[in-house]
Amino acid sequence: MAHEVRAVVARGKGAPVSVETIVVPDPGPGEALVKVEACGVCHTDLHYREGGINDDFPFLLGHEAAGRVEAVGEGVTGVGPGDFVILNWRAVCGECRACSRGRPWYCFATRNATQPMTLLDGTPLAPALGIGAFAEKTLVAAGQCTKVDPAAPATAAGLLGCGVMAGFGAAVNTGAVGRGDSVAVIGCGGVGMAAVAGARLAGATKVIAVDVDPRKLERATGMGATHVVDGSATDVVAAVRELTGGFGADVVVEAVGRPETYRQAFYARDLAGTVVLVGVPTPGMTLELPLLDVFGRGGALKSSWYGDCLPSRDFPALVDLYLDGRFDLDAFVSETIGLGDVEKAFEKMRRGEVLRSVVVL
Incomplete structure (x- = not known):
């Protein structure tokens, strides 16, 4: 019927x-x-x-x-x-x-x-x-x-x-954020906000939220961001480096999906750090980076599909964290x-x- x-x-x-x-x-x-x-x-x-x-x-x-x-x-x-x-x-x-x-x-x-x-x-x-x-x-x-x-x-x-799992997983599954790490999240919509929360839950001691909207930065603080950077008023790369002792973040999650923010993520990470792209680009976008910089900075450039999640594993676990008052x-x-x-x-x-x-x- x-x-x-x-x-x-x-x-x-x-x-x-x-x-x-x-x-x-x-x-x-x-x-x-x-x-x-x-x-x-x-x-x-x-x-x-x-x-x-x-x-x-x-x-x-x-x-x-x-x-x-x-x-x-x-x-x-x-x-x-x-x-x-x-x-x-x-x-x-x-x-x-x-x-x-x-x-x-x-x-x-x-x-x-x-x-x-x-x-x-x-x-x-x-x-x-x-x-x-x-x-x-x-x-x-x-x-x-x-x-x-x-x-x-x-x-x-x-x-x-969708969105919360994508952001949480981008930090925890793809980026493998761990205890003591420094993390920057560029773009604080729903996906980026979940990356902030996931990074903090995973034990990151410094979580830097980056956006151009002060309202989103305020929300990010409530989600666990330890620092915020207004990308409309300051140089994002310089600000992240200053907040991380001049080195850059261990993991940078790019939750916007634009070439200019991806470049910020690339240069805001520490040597041998990890960039995770979870923002979805449009088909016509292209990216240009000096190949020597890609080689010389080492580390990993990753894309995160659905937060690299396995629903049967991750959904029940995150619901349990929610019911325990931890997420x-x-x-x-x-x-x-x-x-x-x-x-x-x-x-x-x-x-x-x-x-x-x-x-x-």
């Missing part, structure tokens, strides 16, 4: 989103039907609406979500009806060359539902990041459902589905809204007024 539910649809490039009735099929083999309880409004959703990802309109937006499994298809054993889950967009296959080498967080064949969700006229929808969770119900691959402690509210838990996911929730408020949330995001607007269903 198909399900008719309300959902947020982007029909064309740059056009305002609309709340429409869509059709969600019952789960087939390897699939799960999830009743969505909450879904964060992420920059990636806005990128989809703007045509910055691809032009497979119409899109079913939303991907940073938590909810309850309502039904599962044939062959599904990992989750069942009633389970409280966080949705993830990298359901590992267990069989590709990355998985077979024990690096499933690099899985090259992640899974999504095979049946399409559609508009009422039968037009297939392209779900954002293979999820499509600005909807009362969504259909995903069962591996995209990660069971976590149901004591966590969906408004907080769902944020691990304040609630601090990322700026407001709760309804499905009809997503377009307004995009505008607030553009203006830097929110960390996360969270749709509650």
